[in-house]
Amino acid sequence: MNDTFEIVNLHARIEEREILRGVALTIRKGEVHAIMGPNGSGKSTLANTIMGNPKYEVTGGQILLKGENIVGMSPDERARKGLFLAFQYPCEVPGVRTANFLKLACNARAGKELDTMDFYDKLQEKMKILDIEEKFVRRYLNEGFSGGEKKRNEILQMMMLEPEFAVLDETDSGLDIDALKIVCEGVNKLRGPDIGILIITHYERMLRYIIPDYIHILVDGCLVKSGGPELAAHLEQHGYDWITKDK
Amino acid sequence: MSEPVPTNSPVAREYKEGFHDDIKTLNSVPKGLSHDVVDYMCDVKSEPDWMRRFRHESLDVFLKQEIPPWLPGLRDEFNYDEFTYYVSPVEKSSRNWEDVPIEIRRTYDKLGIAKEEQKLLGGLGAQIDSEMAYHNIQESLAQKGVIFLSCDDGLKQYPEIFREHFAKVIPPQDNKFAALNSAFWSGGSFVYVPKGVKCDIPLSVYFRINAEQFGQFERTLIIIEDDAFCHYVEGCSAPIYTTNSLHAAVVEIYVKERARCRYTTIQNWSTDVYNLVTKRSLISAHGVMEWVDGNLGSKRTVKYPSCYMIGEGAHGEVLSLASADKGMWQDAGAKMVFLAPNCTGRINSKSISGHGGRSSYRGLVQVAKNATNCRVQVNCDALILDPQSRSDTYPTMEVNGDLATVEHEATVSSVSDEQLFYLTSRGIKKEDAVSMIVNGFIEPIVKELPMEFAVEINRLIGMQMEGSVG
Numbered sequence: 001m002n003d004t005f006e007i008v009n010l011h012a013r014i015e016e017r018e019i020l021r022g023v024a025l026t027i028r029k030g031e032v033h034a035i036m037g038p039n040g041s042g043k044s045t046l047a048n049t050i051m052g053n054p055k056y057e058v059t060g061g062q063i064l065l066k067g068e069n070i071v072g073m074s075p076d077e078r079a080r081k082g083l084f085l086a087f088q089y090p091c092e093v094p095g096v097r098t099a100n101f102l103k104l105a106c107n108a109r110a111g112k113e114l115d116t117m118d119f120y121d122k123l124q125e126k127m128k129i130l131d132i133e134e135k136f137v138r139r140y141l142n143e144g145f146s147g148g149e150k151k152r153n154e155i156l157q158m159m160m161l162e163p164e165f166a167v168l169d170e171t172d173s174g175l176d177i178d179a180l181k182i183v184c185e186g187v188n189k190l191r192g193p194d195i196g197i198l199i200i201t202h203y204e205r206m207l208r209y210i211i212p213d214y215i216h217i218l219v220d221g222c223l224v225k226s227g228g229p230e231l232a233a234h235l236e237q238h239g240y241d242w243i244t245k246d247k
Numbered sequence: 248m249s250e251p252v253p254t255n256s257p258v259a260r261e262y263k264e265g266f267h268d269d270i271k272t273l274n275s276v277p278k279g280l281s282h283d284v285v286d287y288m289c290d291v292k293s294e295p296d297w298m299r300r301f302r303h304e305s306l307d308v309f310l311k312q313e314i315p316p317w318l319p320g321l322r323d324e325f326n327y328d329e330f331t332y333y334v335s336p337v338e339k340s341s342r343n344w345e346d347v348p349i350e351i352r353r354t355y356d357k358l359g360i361a362k363e364e365q366k367l368l369g370g371l372g373a374q375i376d377s378e379m380a381y382h383n384i385q386e387s388l389a390q391k392g393v394i395f396l397s398c399d400d401g402l403k404q405y406p407e408i409f410r411e412h413f414a415k416v417i418p419p420q421d422n423k424f425a426a427l428n429s430a431f432w433s434g435g436s437f438v439y440v441p442k443g444v445k446c447d448i449p450l451s452v453y454f455r456i457n458a459e460q461f462g463q464f465e466r467t468l469i470i471i472e473d474d475a476f477c478h479y480v481e482g483c484s485a486p487i488y489t490t491n492s493l494h495a496a497v498v499e500i501y502v503k504e505r506a507r508c509r510y511t512t513i514q515n516w517s518t519d520v521y522n523l524v525t526k527r528s529l530i531s532a533h534g535v536m537e538w539v540d541g542n543l544g545s546k547r548t549v550k551y552p553s554c555y556m557i558g559e560g561a562h563g564e565v566l567s568l569a570s571a572d573k574g575m576w577q578d579a580g581a582k583m584v585f586l587a588p589n590c591t592g593r594i595n596s597k598s599i600s601g602h603g604g605r606s607s608y609r610g611l612v613q614v615a616k617n618a619t620n621c622r623v624q625v626n627c628d629a630l631i632l633d634p635q636s637r638s639d640t641y642p643t644m645e646v647n648g649d650l651a652t653v654e655h656e657a658t659v660s661s662v663s664d665e666q667l668f669y670l671t672s673r674g675i676k677k678e679d680a681v682s683m684i685v686n687g688f689i690e691p692i693v694k695e696l697p698m699e700f701a702v703e704i705n706r707l708i709g710m711q712m713e714g715s716v717g
């Protein structure tokens with residue numbers, strides 16, 4: 001109970017349109033799951049609904065974080081309880097320095113004012129792992145960052161916040177080959193008995209670095225198929241046609 | 248006298264400077280404006296005849312002048328006879344805090360002004376109502392010939408320099424409020440920095456209104472000689488009453504050849520104060536003028552710091568920051584007037600409107616026919632926090648000089664849901680996220696401010712914006 005993240009028969013809509021139509025999924029700490037699925041099938045909707053984006057309305061079902069239903073909670077509350085979302089399109093916040101933002105976020109997560117020196121030591125350690133330059137965190141949050149830099153910044157935030165359950169929405173898109181490897185290594189460093197991870201991706205290549213325990217396929221707002229890591233290679237070869245036809 | 252509104256009343260803005268002290272008045276006049284008041288002031292101040300004539304003439308100009316139609320609300324909003332035009336709780340400006348009357352010192356203690364002195368300041372002045380209670384300059388600067396006095400003392404002690412420069416940049420005819428100030432001016436600073444002297448620590452002045460239904464008309468004259476430098480910083484506050492007060496200042500600045508002046512204002516009047524200020528500088532060849540103008544308070548502000556580039560290669564800059572909260576209308580902006588070739592200018596204006604507040608950017612860029620090859624860049628960004636609030640932009644460009652480059656960019660934005668979700672998804676509470684976004688918005692200007700001001704501004708704006716995004 002205390003080490004599971006459970007989605008129960010989740011329905012959600014945006015602007016009167018139902019996108020998620022009964023999603024069910026259980027992730028235990030220590031596990032890595034992946035969701036794949038065609039464009040528009042509702043992957044980002046699922047990620048946003050999990051994090052509590054007010055744009056999306058839950059019309060049925062539950063999201064249980066360590067047994068507690070978090071539907072209706074504000075995003076910041078969810079984050080402080082250990083949930084994290086790496087955004088598909090991280091947004092820019094002009095004038096707010098990345099390091100200052102990270103410090104406030106870490107304070108919020110810790111529920112107390114962290115020691116500045118300790119914070120910077122940790123920040124530097126994580127930046128080294130992700131091969132991020134010193135001056136990067138002095139820049140304004142995501143402003144003028146390249147696509148790849150933004151994604152790296154998401155993983156840096158995840159490493160700093162040490163969530164218990166994390167959703168990575170297409171973190172691989174926009175990363176070049178070397179960056180993908182570095183970022184995946186970073187995620188692998190985090191991987192362990194204290195965290196459950198859900199990776200959303202279109203491509204097998206990310207899953208070659210971070211080998212998931214389970215792969216699920218989302219089509220039209222429903223998880224239609226689940227399997228082991230071998231499913232990724234199959235999809236890479238055959239696309240989604242065979243599943244949609246099956247249906 | 249009406250009760251001051253308690254500062255913890257449920258208004259949007261928390262205003263810790265809104266207290267009122269009982270301070271004994273030494274000299275004052277009956278309510279209303281008249282030639283008698285002018286005579287009274289000239290007598291109390293023992294002014295020379297030319298100044299007496301100047302004041303009377305200015306009053307006549309004031310009585311004849313109209314408020315331009317583009318300043319709605321100011322034409323009939325108040326009755327000039329409701330204000331008191333001269334209130335002085337001090338005999339003269341002191342150089343020692345010990346000589347300042349104790350109850351005035353108490354006010355400044357509460358405002359944290361006396362402590363300012365311990366910080367690295369080149370000089371400090373403190374005006375209460377009509378007069379400067381305190382004015383002092385560091386010995387090292389005085390020895391280099393830097394003059395930093397109340398404007399009244401400037402007139403007394405340096406009559407030639409004073410008369411040569413006074414009311415030449417802003418004559419009484421310039422506008423109705425300049426005329427009003429010219430008639431009743433009192434206090435303000437007189438600054439003179441001799442050739443080549445770099446005043447690298449700021450001269451700082453604090454203006455306090457304590458009296459009710461009062462008009463404060465300080466007058467500042469700054470002369471920076473060739474190759475010299477000076478940074479002048481001013482702040483202000485007033486009690487919260489249920490009646491209005493008027494603050495109509497005039498600031499005239501001479502930036503001579505290759506000289507540089509930076510003038511920083513943190514205006515934090517209570518929402519009873521009409522703040523109608525004329526600020527202008529004349530910039531000679533290769534001189535640099537920088538106005539850093541922060542408007543955080545007042546009921547209504549009308550102020551467009553101006554740069555008149557009169558010498559080749561002069562540079563003028565206005566960084567303007569306005570925050571309009573409940574019951575406030577910030578009509579701020581800038582003027583850039585190019586009268587010589589190869590000059591450059593930059594206006595960077597940021598405004599925030601929340602809780603039904605209103606802000607306007609009003610800008611004028613003028614390039615004279617002979618002012619060839621000038622370049623000016625205008626950026627003005629408005630952030631509107633809720634649907635009750637409002638922001639307008641009124642840019643005017645008159646370009647006659649050849650080869651001029653004029654860039655104008657304006658944006659209006661709100662705190663986006665996307666940004667809020669992003670920040671809150673990291674555990675940051677919504678209020679803090681709003682405050683972060685707002686402070687981020689003004690950061691390009693705040694980073695130009697002295698450290699302690701930057702901290703204060705972030706605090707004030709954080710407070711003003713609390714609960715303003717639904």
Ligand SMILES: Nc1ncnc2c1ncn2[C@@H]1O[C@H](COP(=O)(O)OP(=O)(O)OP(=O)(O)O)[C@@H](O)[C@H]1O
Nearest residue numbers: 014015017019037038039040041042043044045046
């Ligand atoms: N603001 C919106 N208004 C209306 N429809 C929306 C909105 N946002 C998303 N949708 C729709 O919801 C559906 C699911 O979108 P979602 O972003 O969840 O897909 P996705 O699986 O993440 O796709 P991709 O692989 O392209 O990232 C799409 O049909 C999309 O057009």
Ligand SMILES: [Mg+2]
Nearest residue numbers: 043044045088
């Ligand atoms: Mg998506």
